[in-house]
Amino acid sequence: MKIPVGILGATGSVGQKFIQLLENHPWFEITALGASERSAGKKYPEAVNWFMTGPIPENISSMIVNECKPNLNCKIIFSGLDSSVAGEIESEFARAGYIVVSNSRNHRFDPDVPLLIPEVNPDHLELIKQQNFGKGCIVTNPNCSTIGLVLVLKPLADRFGIEAVNVTTMQALSGAGYPGVASLDIIDNVIPYIGSEEEKMESEPLKILGSLVNGEIVNCDMIISAQCNRVAVLDGHTECVSVKLKSPATEAEIIDAWKSFTAEPQKLDLPTAPLRPVYYYEQNNYPQPKLHRNIDKGMAVHIGRLRKDPILDYKFVVTSHNTIRGAAGGAILNAELMVKKEYIKP
Amino acid sequence: MKIPVGILGATGSVGQKFIQLLENHPWFEITALGASERSAGKKYPEAVNWFMTGPIPENISSMIVNECKPNLNCKIIFSGLDSSVAGEIESEFARAGYIVVSNSRNHRFDPDVPLLIPEVNPDHLELIKQQNFGKGCIVTNPNCSTIGLVLVLKPLADRFGIEAVNVTTMQALSGAGYPGVASLDIIDNVIPYIGSEEEKMESEPLKILGSLVNGEIVNCDMIISAQCNRVAVLDGHTECVSVKLKSPATEAEIIDAWKSFTAEPQKLDLPTAPLRPVYYYEQNNYPQPKLHRNIDKGMAVHIGRLRKDPILDYKFVVTSHNTIRGAAGGAILNAELMVKKEYIKP
Amino acid sequence: MKIPVGILGATGSVGQKFIQLLENHPWFEITALGASERSAGKKYPEAVNWFMTGPIPENISSMIVNECKPNLNCKIIFSGLDSSVAGEIESEFARAGYIVVSNSRNHRFDPDVPLLIPEVNPDHLELIKQQNFGKGCIVTNPNCSTIGLVLVLKPLADRFGIEAVNVTTMQALSGAGYPGVASLDIIDNVIPYIGSEEEKMESEPLKILGSLVNGEIVNCDMIISAQCNRVAVLDGHTECVSVKLKSPATEAEIIDAWKSFTAEPQKLDLPTAPLRPVYYYEQNNYPQPKLHRNIDKGMAVHIGRLRKDPILDYKFVVTSHNTIRGAAGGAILNAELMVKKEYIKP
């Protein structure tokens, strides 16, 4: 008996990814699809402009899309709603008793809502207890460019402490949703701006890496500076990072911190967890989004080129899959953690 | 009567750009083409895999390619030779009395060789007097990713002083020459490594922005950290920069420093000089390589997104054309300055 | 004293191209810009998402956008309107006495409206006399993929006659307007369908190559079969063509027919006319959109790879610039012909 789940924003790009990743999930089964009024009432294949590789899963093909009203036949809601509407709709579902696992940014900074990466801050799940939604609740995952960065910073923060992080991103087109970036704008080009992205990267890690003290998150005190760019890559964000550590570290110690990093999802053997959260490569031209984004189910983060930085302490490059680890896959992993931790009961 | 010039490495990508930019030049006329033994003796169209847009200029089409021996019928040598052979060949030509204006890296750090950007360090031309080549001499221009950066730093260095520069680049494919980067390696991808590029960006600006003291260059004392990436752009390097200044500056003062920047090439009205060396844009998604690389003959540098940096002081984005301003066009501008300053006499 | 012209659909992709190509036009001067209600009343730079390379021309930067009502201060109207609205608006302008030179498809098959390519059917301009718009009139140019094909067929039709044409296109993204094709849909992909495009390619050439008999167009009797594809090219349509001729021809005769082809625009020395309408290349991998689209002001058509076809008679490849020759530039050439033929009087 699988746990019934519903997808909000089921026709959007994150919604499609949820559907693709949940096909054959061992614990969850999609039983409801929610989308805008325009799509409601239609069969899913008629409502969606499906652009995932591979066909629409068969059982989904016959489903009728509903409006995003809290009368869906499911227990968990995965929300890929646009932030223009996600805030209120997600609250409604939570009030109606649904477990809302959201990829949208609206509730990320609510003081009682976990901004969750299972490998990084699984203890933040306790915040749920302070929520006033009755049996329902809301859990969020961070922005797609934040997740890769934080997974890589976590082992360093734990072992050496981090004072400052300078990051320049080269982000994939799928991060902009669909239709997103016009081909005329990005072929043979770079766009050195993504709306609100730098603000998210500079603030979200502080909450995620923060401590739970007396039921409240005390933000981590590092300083982050982000410059975000869109490049002609379909999937996979690449980030050039430099860090200033609080205590000294050798290159070998840093690599060891990454290579030995393992966490709750690995210990609990969650179905969507990568075997290893981060991979370090010795090749001087690695990681690359096309080569590495799909490794370990698209749920791992890939690091290379660790070397001294003459201004801060060290610099390196990070790549991760922005719509799997950075969005739908990350949310599914959050829900899996909640099941194992018995925040969700079958 | 135009000054006769020869192109070394005439079949390579920089050589082709020299030929394209010198068509109809008011002062210079190509009278000799040099390339490898394999090409020597052939008509140019049979020796070259021409990939510039637009056809081979007519007068070049009938020229025979020579070997790179110092018996060419010309006064100035523009060298686009590969660094594996440029060092010795360029010295030979200088010893034989030619004015060698090189785009190769080999002699850039010779103490008596100017590493020249006419808008930045025209006084460094005096170093030539210390060279021991008789009537000949060697002048170099910097690496393609350095030029854009230094042109933008110069007005800030003059007015506020610079302590540190952090730069992450997204560099165009034409920077790798031809055939250069395989399409299978870069479509839908980023390669976070370019051999020796970071070393060049971290060292060349120190000499260029250095002072000529008693006939010697004293390097500028700023610290530079560079991370260099290859992206799927044909022409135009984009750089995300953050800087720490020596004395405080407001955003308005910085923008004013850029907007009011003008220098020798503009005053001397050199034929290849841009009307303005740098342009600042208010649009939050500018500059972009596809939109801005060709403005002002491809010789200007384009800046946007100036904003506070929480770690250093300010951050911004820079774009410039890597094979025009950053290579062949930059070298031609060097030669034009030398003519006006009478280092070259018709 | 230049002739005042207005641009309808001035913020769209064809409208932007009109503005770019008319900067410094010797006969025409833009004095009015029309666009949708949403843009009307705004300064042009605030109304437009300008994506041409190079900046908005200065005199245009200060112009206010008007609604598309026939009270604009100009004599000629260049229309780049979307076909959803072009039909009625263009008629209104013609009735109000404007010379409407349209790139839209709505009036192309009106029996009294010329579907004009100045090198091919300049005599069709006479149809205007049958129009009932008083001093106003409407002239159209063909679809972007039709123009290149017809310019190449015309010399063959004249000399040998054509029975059948099989054409498969690989069309550029700018043909879909802006934002047009989503980057997620076309990077690393081909889309083997463009709405209505095959119908246009199979019908428009029949009218253009038709004869004017007693004031009516009698369609040409060739059969055309078209397959249209979208590929990841910014500008420039490429077409693989095979033809069955009515009378036998050698390869040399066909190439001669192309090389010797010249027509009204060349004889009249129209400002936007290419020196030669078609170019034939001997290189076995030519023509290519990136290499050839901009040659001769983007107004020429480029042909290569003529060889026997085992099913029809001959096959070859054609490339032309779809938004210059195939849209805005073609319309401007139409207006220039009308001036010289005194259909438009200053």
Next chain:
Amino acid sequence: MKIPVGILGATGSVGQKFIQLLENHPWFEITALGASERSAGKKYPEAVNWFMTGPIPENISSMIVNECKPNLNCKIIFSGLDSSVAGEIESEFARAGYIVVSNSRNHRFDPDVPLLIPEVNPDHLELIKQQNFGKGCIVTNPNCSTIGLVLVLKPLADRFGIEAVNVTTMQALSGAGYPGVASLDIIDNVIPYIGSEEEKMESEPLKILGSLVNGEIVNCDMIISAQCNRVAVLDGHTECVSVKLKSPATEAEIIDAWKSFTAEPQKLDLPTAPLRPVYYYEQNNYPQPKLHRNIDKGMAVHIGRLRKDPILDYKFVVTSHNTIRGAAGGAILNAELMVKKEYIKP
């Protein structure tokens, strides 16, 4: 006990694909790698520039590359050798008793060598009996652009007969091997020429669709005209086809012929066989290489847009994966058929 196989040309692009596809193969196990002298003696990861997505399989990582001499420890040889050397080396291996399953073109037209597609001409395997290699033999698969076409023609040829085929291809970059096409040549471009490709497409189907009569292949009598283009797609060839049939057919009958097509590999349940050799799509913008190339293990061919052709009878679009179905996967399927048919005995 798996059958030991060796890969010739193991460091090339087809060789890498063989290695990737044979990881976890139920019948075959790679026990030897052959490559050029330059690679011989090195560990595979040091000899190869691996560019497959996903890492080098672990068991391969420790293998030493050998020269391509017939002393390899294996029974079957998969050859991805360059055609400049494949002819003689493959013959040597066959003479030494190896089963050579080749992707190279050298032996494709040897009268006693099957040019094999298991769904199309499995009976041609009998030709092997005429070979004079003792226990060894050579079997080839067709060119990557041929396979997709022939799989789609086969059901039509069987049911209606085919007189003529006109095909224009848009071929992927991986078909050119590695490094293959320079990025500067193909980004924002189409190259309308691929050396020898049109000749292969016009001749190979005639042998494959030919009949085995008294131990000899009698070629099929259809006429094929091909125009081949390279486009900016990583994997997956797309082909626009028009056909003239020998007997009349309705659209429904043609679609039925495709949908009901099944053959030996499906009946024998070969491990690499697709569930269905061809898929027909109703969507008017399908098939697309990015969406469909990997479906059904990358071994199926995808068809769409069947419609009347005004010159021949019908036209449609075909897409298939050029390095899986069209190269390494096709060769593996050939070997699987040979095992089931007992041409190879464990």
